[in-house]
Amino acid sequence: MWKIADREVSSRLLIGSALYPSPEIMCNAIKASQSDIVTVSLRRQSVDGADGESFWQLLKSLDLNILPNTAGCHSAKEAITTALMARELFGTHWIKLEIIGDDYSLQPDPFALLEATKELVAQGFEVFPYCTDDLVLCEKLMSAGCQILMPWGAPIGTGKGLINPYALRKLRQRLPEATLIVDAGIGAPSHASQAMEMGFDGVLLNTAVAQANNPESMAKAMGLAVSAGRLAYEAGLMPEQDTAQPSTPTLGTPFWHHYPEHEPTR
Amino acid sequence: MNIVLNGKAVEIPETANLQAFFESLNNEDAAITLPRQFAVAVNAQFVPRSQYPNIILQEGDDLELLVPMQGG
Numbered sequence: 292m293w294k295i296a297d298r299e300v301s302s303r304l305l306i307g308s309a310l311y312p313s314p315e316i317m318c319n320a321i322k323a324s325q326s327d328i329v330t331v332s333l334r335r336q337s338v339d340g341a342d343g344e345s346f347w348q349l350l351k352s353l354d355l356n357i358l359p360n361t362a363g364c365h366s367a368k369e370a371i372t373t374a375l376m377a378r379e380l381f382g383t384h385w386i387k388l389e390i391i392g393d394d395y396s397l398q399p400d401p402f403a404l405l406e407a408t409k410e411l412v413a414q415g416f417e418v419f420p421y422c423t424d425d426l427v428l429c430e431k432l433m434s435a436g437c438q439i440l441m442p443w444g445a446p447i448g449t450g451k452g453l454i455n456p457y458a459l460r461k462l463r464q465r466l467p468e469a470t471l472i473v474d475a476g477i478g479a480p481s482h483a484s485q486a487m488e489m490g491f492d493g494v495l496l497n498t499a500v501a502q503a504n505n506p507e508s509m510a511k512a513m514g515l516a517v518s519a520g521r522l523a524y525e526a527g528l529m530p531e532q533d534t535a536q537p538s539t540p541t542l543g544t545p546f547w548h549h550y551p552e553h554e555p556t557r
Numbered sequence: 558m559n560i561v562l563n564g565k566a567v568e569i570p571e572t573a574n575l576q577a578f579f580e581s582l583n584n585e586d587a588a589i590t591l592p593r594q595f596a597v598a599v600n601a602q603f604v605p606r607s608q609y610p611n612i613i614l615q616e617g618d619d620l621e622l623l624v625p626m627q628g629g
Contacts, residue, residue, distance in 0.1 A: 307629030317627070332628025335563040335621065336592055343624035344593050350625075360628045368601070375603035376596035376623055447629070497629035 295470060295493070296385060296417045296439060298356060300327035303487065304517040305358065305472065306510065307497025314349055316506050321353060324500065324510035328356045330387055332363075333377055358419060360387040365400070367407035374411055386411060387441070387474075389421040397447045401428045405435060412436035421474050424458035426465055433469060440466070441474035441495060444486065448498045450478025453485055463490045480509075480516030487520025488528060561619045562589065569614065575599070576609040592624045 292299045306326040311317035321329055329350065336343070350357070359377035364370040367390065374386045388407055392400025399422050408418050412435060420432050424442040432440060442462060445451035453459055454476065463471060473486040474495040483494045494517050503509035558571050567589075569578055575597070582591040597604050598621040604612055614620075 307627075309627040309629045311627075330628050332626045333596065333623040334626040336589065336595070336624050343626050346627060347594055347625040362628055372598050372601055372603050373623075376598060379603075379605060380594060380596040380623065380625060 293492070295328070296419075300356065302326045302328075302514065302517070303493040303521055304483070304514050305330065305474075305493055305495035306500065306513075307495070308346075308350060309497055310501035311506060312501075314346065317501070318349055318353065320500055320506040320510040321355070323507045324514045326355070326514065328358050329353070330358045330360050330495070330497070331381065332360050333373065333380055356385070357381050357383050358385050358387050359383065360421075361389050364390050365392075365403075366390065367403040367410070370403070370407045371410050374407075374416060375414075378416070384415055385417045385419065387419045387421060399423055399443070401425065404428070405431055408432055408435045408437060419472070424455055424462055426458075426462060429462060429466060429469070433466065437469075439470040439472065441472045443475040444473045444482065445476025445478075447475045449476055450499055451476055452478055452482035456485070456489070459486070459491070460489050477513075480512045483513055483516040484520035484523070487517055488523050490524050493517070558614070558616050560614055560617065563620070563622055573614050574610055575604065575612040575614065578614060579609065589622075592622070595622050595624050597622050 292301055293303065302325050304324055304326045305328040306321055306324050307330045308317055311320060331350065359381050361370040361373040364373055370388060370390045377386060378384055388404060390400045390403045390407060392398050401423065404420055404422060408420055411418050418437050419439045419441055420437055421441050422428055422432060429440050442459065444453045470492045472493040472495050473491050477483050477494060477496040478499050486494050496513060500506050500510045500513055559566055559568055570581065579591055581587060582589060599612060600619050
């Protein structure tokens with residue numbers, strides 16, 4: 292078990308509910324991931340009459356922690372209004388704060404993010420900000436009251452993995468008190484493991500599972516990768532070296548190893 | 558009286574407060590079917606459920622009525 296915000300959960304994988312081929316596959320994939328936290332959004336009632344009710348009932352049946360997002364917002368004002376609506380609709384003070392600053396890369400707007408964070412923290416929200424890996428921004432978000440930071444691994448939906456591991460590693464080193472979750476850009480289980488091996492507290496992903504040929508199997512793979520990465524971090528990775536070191540003992544090697552042709556050449 | 562509901566112009570009875578407006582949506586000939594779970598903003602301001610009876614709709618008001626949806 293580990294603590295995220297005010298709750299104790301088992302899994303360090305947070306999973307999205309979008310883009311699955313069907314509601315049934317979504318449910319099976321989320322179950323297979325063994326995630327305890329699932330992200331949702333809120334939208335206008337669609338013209339075809341779909342009112343979100345069946346989706347919501349399905350999700351509620353999974354009995355997980357709900358993390359609503361403010362996806363699609365481009366200003367602090369929009370995001371604050373959306374967060375307030377989400378709190379009433381989903382009955383949670385958790386909010387994944389997402390404010391887009393650039394439509395091409397879906398890069399978060401750091402200035403609006405900070406502005407909205409201050410207001411939402413003042414209104415009692417637990418803010419999970421989707422942010423970049425900028426250290427100064429992350430420090431300011433923490434000063435504004437965030438316990439949790441969710442820097443991107445890569446732009447949303449790209450599946451490129453951790454495109455700036457140096458910055459992410461530095462964030463972990465410099466902000467040991469923060470709950471750090473890599474959000475967005477994960478494409479493969481190895482990416483999720485890499486983030487966890489660095490000491491990140493969790494990984495949030497959606498597209499990599501939802502768009503896999505077999506979402507249920509990929510969800511299971513992601514869950515295992517996150518667990519494996521965390522276990523490796525706790526075990527402590529060996530230091531990387533530039534020169535080879537034999538792993539098998541050299542003492543007591545048979546006589547043929549002592550022939551002159553086995554002497555190292557330079 | 559004309560208002561905008563989720564981006565669509567609709568005509569509603571005069572002097573309706575938000576509570577009365579939502580109740581009127583239960584009629585068969587209503588502009589939309591009222592979802593079971595929703596949250597509302599009027600002119601981009603969130604309106605808590607407890608405030609519905611106190612909000613008098615004005616000509617040209619812009620209502621956003623949002624429902625749960627899949628998200629990442």
